[in-house]
Structure formats: structure tokens, C-alpha cells
Amino acid sequence: MSENEDIIKVEGxxxxxxxxxxxxxxxxxxxxxxxxxxxxxxxxxxxxxTIKMLITVLKPTEGKATILGGDIAKQSMDVRGAIGVVPxxxxxxxxxxxxxxxxxxxxxxxxxxxxxxxxAMELLxxxxxTGFKDKRVQTYSGGMRRRLELASGLINRPKVLFxxxxxLGLDVQTRAATWNYVKMLKKEFGMTLFxxxxxLEEADALCDRIAIIDHGKIVVxxxxxxxxxxLGGDIITLSVQKDEDITGLISKIEHxxxxxxxxxxxxxxxxNGELAAPLIIEALRKSGLVVTKLxxxxxxxxxxxxxxxxxxxxxxxxxxxxxxxQRMVMRRARQ
Amino acid sequence: xxxxxxxxxxxxxxLWALTNRELKKWYQQPFVLAMGIIQPILWLALLGKxxxxxxxxxxxxxxxxxxxxxxxxxTTNYFSFMAMSMVAFTVVFTTAFTGMSVVWxxxxxxxxxxxxxxxxxxxxxxxxxxxxSVRAIFQAGIVALVAFALGLTLGTNFGWYSIFGVFAxxxxxxxxxxxxxxxxxxxxxxxxxxxxxxxxVTLPLMFxxxxxxxxxxxxxxxxxxxxxxxxxxxxxxxxxxxxxSNGFGxxxxxxxxxxxxxxxxxVICVVLSWRYLNK
Numbered sequence: 001m002s003e004n005e006d007i008i009k010v011e012g013x014x015x016x017x018x019x020x021x022x023x024x025x026x027x028x029x030x031x032x033x034x035x036x037x038x039x040x041x042x043x044x045x046x047x048x049x050t051i052k053m054l055i056t057v058l059k060p061t062e063g064k065a066t067i068l069g070g071d072i073a074k075q076s077m078d079v080r081g082a083i084g085v086v087p088x089x090x091x092x093x094x095x096x097x098x099x100x101x102x103x104x105x106x107x108x109x110x111x112x113x114x115x116x117x118x119x120a121m122e123l124l125x126x127x128x129x130t131g132f133k134d135k136r137v138q139t140y141s142g143g144m145r146r147r148l149e150l151a152s153g154l155i156n157r158p159k160v161l162f163x164x165x166x167x168l169g170l171d172v173q174t175r176a177a178t179w180n181y182v183k184m185l186k187k188e189f190g191m192t193l194f195x196x197x198x199x200l201e202e203a204d205a206l207c208d209r210i211a212i213i214d215h216g217k218i219v220v221x222x223x224x225x226x227x228x229x230x231l232g233g234d235i236i237t238l239s240v241q242k243d244e245d246i247t248g249l250i251s252k253i254e255h256x257x258x259x260x261x262x263x264x265x266x267x268x269x270x271x272n273g274e275l276a277a278p279l280i281i282e283a284l285r286k287s288g289l290v291v292t293k294l295x296x297x298x299x300x301x302x303x304x305x306x307x308x309x310x311x312x313x314x315x316x317x318x319x320x321x322x323x324x325x326q327r328m329v330m331r332r333a334r335q
Numbered sequence: 336x337x338x339x340x341x342x343x344x345x346x347x348x349x350l351w352a353l354t355n356r357e358l359k360k361w362y363q364q365p366f367v368l369a370m371g372i373i374q375p376i377l378w379l380a381l382l383g384k385x386x387x388x389x390x391x392x393x394x395x396x397x398x399x400x401x402x403x404x405x406x407x408x409x410t411t412n413y414f415s416f417m418a419m420s421m422v423a424f425t426v427v428f429t430t431a432f433t434g435m436s437v438v439w440x441x442x443x444x445x446x447x448x449x450x451x452x453x454x455x456x457x458x459x460x461x462x463x464x465x466x467x468s469v470r471a472i473f474q475a476g477i478v479a480l481v482a483f484a485l486g487l488t489l490g491t492n493f494g495w496y497s498i499f500g501v502f503a504x505x506x507x508x509x510x511x512x513x514x515x516x517x518x519x520x521x522x523x524x525x526x527x528x529x530x531x532x533x534x535x536v537t538l539p540l541m542f543x544x545x546x547x548x549x550x551x552x553x554x555x556x557x558x559x560x561x562x563x564x565x566x567x568x569x570x571x572x573x574x575x576x577x578x579x580s581n582g583f584g585x586x587x588x589x590x591x592x593x594x595x596x597x598x599x600x601x602v603i604c605v606v607l608s609w610r611y612l613n614k
Binding site for chain 2: 080090096104152
């Protein structure tokens with residue numbers, strides 16, 4: 001398989017629930033071999049619906065998608081056999097042990113026990129669950145469950161691994177550990193990864209390319225760097241003592257690209273904020289103005305996200321708490 | 336690719352794995368297993384022994400209790416008559432919660448995982464049906480043993496083949512009933528559904544059958560309902576094999592009816608599973 005071949009190819013993929021609710025609206029994208037492709041978006045944007053269609057659990061209303069050349073609608077059995085899935089929720093059987101769960105998963109892929117027993121042990125070793133392999137999943141912590149899900153998703157040696165919010169609701173340490181596993185697994189097996197996440201910093205650090213999806217449509221696709229650059233560089237926020245409009249004055253300064261007055265302070269875009277800031281202060285002092293406040297922000301994916309979805313991650317943060325709460329209820333229901 | 340060769344294309348591989356998962360949950364729970372054994376003992380001991388119709392008709396002048404009992408129930412021992420219907424009812428109670436397990440799998444996310452693997456959708460459903468049937472056969476066997484211990488009078492029809500016959504009909508009706516209960520809960524994720532269905536379905540199954548009284552003593556409208564009730568045929572077959580002495584009569588019809596019921600409902604259930612498990 002060549003480096004630049006499209007592993008996942010999506011054309012006009014659409015899902016309409018009950019003839020009225022458009023969850024995914026004619027999206028197009030492709031994922032290349034060996035890439036880590038991230039899907040970002042607020043809750044209800046269509047991330048999970050897209051992933052469910054790609055893993056052939058949900059039938060698309062319109063459009064088509066191929067994975068490794070197999071059509072998700074027409075060759076769903078072949079596609080299922082070639083991909084690995086780590087769903088958003090915990091899916092392991094609580095009454096079985098970790099080892100039994102992985103073996104069961106292997107059976108569902110039709111892998112004979114002679115092969116799967118060895119592979120299960122290797123995977124358990126890889127996610128550091130060997131010591132707990134004969135304990136029931138009931139007794140596992142959240143992080144251990146996640147790792148078990150990862151191991152189960154890899155039992156068929158997938159060429160493409162789908163991860164739906166793999167770190168949702170985990171504490172910071174476990175999140176970091178989970179990503180380390182993901183990175184290691186990708187290196188070990190040379191897989192292509194498709195993931196959705198809420199954590200922008202993680203997407204930034206991990207993904208080769210990112211698609212931001214909102215209201216079922218992809219609003220932008222690109223590498224994290226190109227997305228951040230598309231915002232026009234650094235942002236300087238500035239306040240001065242006098243209440244007169246100095247937009248014109250600032251815009252003439254070197255390195256400044258754009259100036260906007262907002263709530264009594266100035267938002268200045270600059271390709272190079274470190275160089276622009278001293279020049280601005282200098283120029284204003286020469287005009288007899290005193291700078292009271294100045295801050296310099298390097299654009300992060302958070303700004304990109306805000307720019308394209310009109311929402312900051314804070315809103316998403318709240319809905320994440322809801323998901324966490326739901327999960328707690330589910331946990332209790334399982335007991 | 337070497338991976339491809341390792342994959343067994345057999346449909347039974349996944350089916351067996353899923354069935355085994357269900358059974359493991361059952362036999363690894365000694366408490367649940369014990370309850371399943373104690374429950375039929377209570378049923379038979381309390382209900383079976385309380386309704387002593389043989390005693391009720393004894394001592395009435397001009398009435399020979401033996402003739403009355405034989406004429407009405409086909410055996411002089413009402414307990415034997417009733418105990419055999421309990422064999423069939425154990426199947427209803429055991430299979431009724433197959434639907435519950437489908438709903439749990441959906442709620443706990445396990446179903447999502449299974450659906451994303453290449454295992455066939457019908458295997459998912461058939462594993463529920465098969466595991467419920469194995470449990471039902473086991474339970475029915477226990478009921479028969481308990482009944483024997485509590486004073487079951489075997490008829491002259493009884494022979495070693497009867498045991499196989501009883502297991503065969505119990506298997507057929509289990510497959511039919513668990514498919515029925517699964518099909519009815521295939522679309523829902525609500526826990527209340529299987530319970531509501533269980534309550535709705537068991538009562539007519541139980542009373543519109545020959546479980547407690549012979550069908551020919553019922554009003555004609557009820558006879559019509561009872562004559563379409565697979566439980567009636569199951570009970571009839573079990574009685575003919577175990578406690579009756581007047582020949583096998585319509586045993587072939589019993590088997591044919593229950594087998595057709597099992598096949599038809601299972602096919603419907605599998606077709607529905609293709610439709611509703613792929614949203």
C-alpha cells in the first residue's frame with residue numbers, strides 16, 4: 001500500500017434520522033494511509049453519527065464511503081473484518097474477565113482460538129493488563145476499561161482503527177496514558193487512525209489532520225498548523241487610558257495585519273506578535289498615549305474552533321459533564 | 336495476507352462464542368442456578384399438592400373417583416396431570432427473559448461492540464435463543480425429576496424413549512418461545528418492555544391451555560384460543576409420553592404443531608434482526 005493512498009474516502013455522506021433530523025449533511029473527506037485523522041466538533045455536531053456510519057453500524061441515508069476500497073453499505077462484512085473499533089462507551093461484558101472478553105471479541109471476528117489466545121496475551125501485555133487478566137471487568141477502573149477496549153479493538157489486527165472519544169471522562173493522567181498507548185499502537189502496527197475528541201490540545205498534539213464538524217457539515221479540514229495559521233497569526237489585546245479611536249494609528253504599524261475595537265480594547269492580529277508588540281507600545285507612547293494592559297496570545301485550536309463553530313470549548317465542556325453524569329448513572333445501573 | 340487465512344469463515348464460530356457467553360453468565364452464578372432449581376420445587380410442592388382434585392371427588396355417593404379422574408384428566412393422579420404442565424411452564428418462565436438480556440446488551444453497549452464485528456446479525460439473535468433453550472431444557476429436566484420425587488404416577492405409555500421425546504418437544508417450544516420474546520423486544524431499549532410483554536403473554540399462555548384443566552371442558556371460544564396455543568400441544572405431548580396410559584393419540588400432531596411454531600417464529604425473528612439490528 002502506497003503512502004498516499006486514500007484509506008477512507010467519503011463522498012456526500014448523509015444521515016437523516018426519522019426523515020427530519022439531519023445529523024450528517026453531505027460531508028466529503030479522505031484519510032490517507034498511516035494518518036491520524038481527528039474529528040472535532042461540539043456535541044450533537046454529527047461526530048458519532050459519522051463514525052457509526054463508517055464502522056457500518058448505521059446505514060447512511062445518502063452518499064457513499066469506502067474503507068480500504070470496500071463500500072461501507074455494500075461490502076459491510078468485509079469492512080467490519082478489516083477495521084477495529086473502540087466505541088465511546090464501555091462495551092466489555094462485566095461478568096467476564098478481561099481475557100475472556102478479548103477472546104470473545106476474537107471469536108466474533110472468526111479468529112481461531114489457537115491464534116487468538118496468543119494474540120490476546122500479547123495485547124494484554126501491551127496495555128499492561130496482564131496482571132488483571134483473570135479478574136472480572138466489574139472490578140476494573142475507568143482507565144483499565146479503556147485499555148481493555150483498546151486491546152479488544154486491536155484483536156483482528158485492523159488496518160484502520162476508529163476511536164470515538166477515547167479519553168472522554170478520564171482523568172488527566174489516564175488521558176495522557178491512553179494517548180501514549182494509541183501512539184505506540186500506531187507505531188507498532190502501522191495503522192491508520194480515525195478519532196473524535198473534545199480535547200483540543202490533544203487533537204493538536206496528536207493528529208496529522210483535523211476536520212471540524214458543526215451542524216452535520218465539515219466547516220474546515222487541515223493540519224493543526226495550517227488551521228491555526230488560517231486565523232492570521234497571533235492576537236494582541238491592548239487597552240489604553242484615553243477613550244479615543246486609535247484603530248487607524250495602530251494599523252499603520254509594521255507587522256500588524258488587522259485591528260478591531262471590541263469592548264474598549266483593541267484586538268490586533270499579527271503574523272509575528274513578539275515583534276509587533278514593542279513597536280505598538282513605542283508608537284503609542286510617541287503619540288502621548290499610555291498602554292494600561294497588553295496581552296499576547298498564540299492561536300490554539302481553541303481559537304480555530306471558536307472561529308469556525310462560533311462556540312468556545314466551554315460550552316462543550318458543560319455538555320461533557322452531562323455525559324459524565326450519564327456514565328455514572330450507567331455505572332450504577334451495571335452494579 | 337496471512338491474516339486472511341487465519342480467519343475462520345464458519346458462521347458457527349461466532350454463534351457458539353455468543354451462546355457460550357450467555358451460558359457462562361448462568362452457570363457461573365451458583366445463586367441464580369440454585370434459585371432456578373428451588374423455584375420449580377416450590378411450584379410443584381405448593382401448587383401441585385394444594386390442588387388435590389382426586390381427594391375432592393372422593394367420597395361423593397354414586398361417583399367412582401378413579402373413573403372421574405381418568406375420564407377428565409387421563410390419569411388418576413391430578414398431581415401427575417399438573418406436574419407435566421409445570422414442565423412446559425418452566426420453559427415459559429426461563430425463556431421469557433431472553434428479551435431482557437437483549438435490552439441489557441443494548442443498554443450496556445455490548446450490542447454496539449458486537450454489531451461492529453463481522454459476526455452475522457442472525458448469530459447474535461440465535462445465540463440468545465440457543466442459550467435460553469439450553470437453560471430451559473435443564474430447568475425442565477429438574478422439574479421432571481422433582482415431580483418424580485414428589486409422587487408422579489407414570490403411565491403405561493412411559494418408556495425410555497419418552498425422556499428423549501420430552502427433551503425434544505421442550506427444545507422445540509423453547510426455541511419458539513425465546514424467539515418470540517426476543518422478536519418482541521428487538522427494537523426497544525427500555526427495561527419495562529420485556530417485563531410488560533412477559534406479564535401480558537404468560538397469563539393467556541398459561542390459562543388458555545390444558546395446563547390446569549382439559550381443553551374439552553372449556554367454553555368453545557376458549558377452546559379455539561387454546562387450540563392455537565403451542566403450550567397446549569407441548570403439555571399434551573409431555574403428558575402422553577409420561578403419564579397417560581391410553582396410547583399416543585395425536586402425538587405426531589403435537590410435535591408437528593410445536594415444530595412449525597418454532598420454525599416460523601425463529602425465521603421471523605431472524606428476518607427482523609437483519610432489519611432492526613442494522614439501523
